[in-house]
Amino acid sequence: MILTSNSDIFLKMEKILRLSPIYNILQKAEHGERLSFEDGVRLFKSNDILHIGHIANIVRERKNGNKTYYITNRHINYSNICKNRCKFCAFSREKTESGSYEMALEEILEKAMTAVEEGATELHIVGGLHPDLPFDFYVKMIHEIHESCPDVHLQAFTAVEIEHLSQIARLSVRQTLRELREAGLGSMPGGGAEVFSPKIREQLCPEKLSGEGWLQVMREAHALGLRSNATMLYGHVETAEDRINHLMKLRELQDETGGFLAFIPLAFHPKNTELSNSTGTTAMLDLKVISISRLMLDNFDHIKAYWIMLGIKLSQVSLSFGVDDIDGTVQEEKITHAAGAETPEALSVREIIKLIKESGREPVERDTLYNPVRRKRALAQTR
Numbered sequence: 001m002i003l004t005s006n007s008d009i010f011l012k013m014e015k016i017l018r019l020s021p022i023y024n025i026l027q028k029a030e031h032g033e034r035l036s037f038e039d040g041v042r043l044f045k046s047n048d049i050l051h052i053g054h055i056a057n058i059v060r061e062r063k064n065g066n067k068t069y070y071i072t073n074r075h076i077n078y079s080n081i082c083k084n085r086c087k088f089c090a091f092s093r094e095k096t097e098s099g100s101y102e103m104a105l106e107e108i109l110e111k112a113m114t115a116v117e118e119g120a121t122e123l124h125i126v127g128g129l130h131p132d133l134p135f136d137f138y139v140k141m142i143h144e145i146h147e148s149c150p151d152v153h154l155q156a157f158t159a160v161e162i163e164h165l166s167q168i169a170r171l172s173v174r175q176t177l178r179e180l181r182e183a184g185l186g187s188m189p190g191g192g193a194e195v196f197s198p199k200i201r202e203q204l205c206p207e208k209l210s211g212e213g214w215l216q217v218m219r220e221a222h223a224l225g226l227r228s229n230a231t232m233l234y235g236h237v238e239t240a241e242d243r244i245n246h247l248m249k250l251r252e253l254q255d256e257t258g259g260f261l262a263f264i265p266l267a268f269h270p271k272n273t274e275l276s277n278s279t280g281t282t283a284m285l286d287l288k289v290i291s292i293s294r295l296m297l298d299n300f301d302h303i304k305a306y307w308i309m310l311g312i313k314l315s316q317v318s319l320s321f322g323v324d325d326i327d328g329t330v331q332e333e334k335i336t337h338a339a340g341a342e343t344p345e346a347l348s349v350r351e352i353i354k355l356i357k358e359s360g361r362e363p364v365e366r367d368t369l370y371n372p373v374r375r376k377r378a379l380a381q382t383r
């Protein structure tokens, strides 16, 4: 058990913690007081990762006890053809460029049905902003998967894709979301948020939906009862101030709608991007972002380690630094692997359970909405 209460070792840590220059901030977090912008920036400027992580762990255990969630899911990246050219993206291609692809509906459907046969409870469907595919293609994709696999949850299309679809459909964002929801859309992933700072977006992804635009799409989705995740891409050119500003905007929207399920920090991978000179993230930065996010986002129930980007070993360590969710089986991932990710494209349920148990946590298989999944036969024994 990692639970910290009544543990001698953590009482000793408390004594050492009192000497830390960030003690007052961590005390606030421990007592459930909301942290300010200045508090968050000061935490980023500190290298006292063990103390920051210790308090993040207390908050994590207060919210989720010893549970660590995982999901049996499959990613479907239906096309990498994109009209944008974000400098941090190694995935997108122009239509005529070598390596471009778009899956036919039959192929998407086949992948979906195979995943469901193998026990997936969620399909995570995202792609580029295709310049030609009509809105009908997306509605049909969701509708046909939903018809063939009515029990699987469809988490599809980032806020950036939704805004693109609303443009090609010539519909409002709300009506676009309504039509997709009627077709079977269950929730939205949190991608495309990057870092909200207009200055950074101008520098890295000037064609992309603005940060305010991203938040507005999420506001509309939450108003319709569609839940979503939220992300932040870090480790490129952003500052500590940019990160805290991003987290505070997410916290404000969560206060307003309560629609976010989880926050997922995304560690930048520079290979094959226009920022390939960047060194990418370090373990220290990864753990800081994870634990400070846990402390700043007091109204988010879950902080997720996306092991594809974070790495399997550090994802396991993050379970003691504020993380309560280690994502899922994934099965096939193209976006981060185009940027040189060295993680595998899939983990078995058996591997995920091992990672969780070895860190002293209790594995809980969840569905997209964090309901526990009860299976007649454990998948861990079949894979």
Ligand code: SF4
Pocket: 082, 083, 084, 085, 086, 089, 090, 091, 092, 127, 128, 129, 160, 205, 208
């Ligand atoms: S990050 Fe998304 S919007 Fe930007 S180029 Fe890549 S696929 Fe297109």
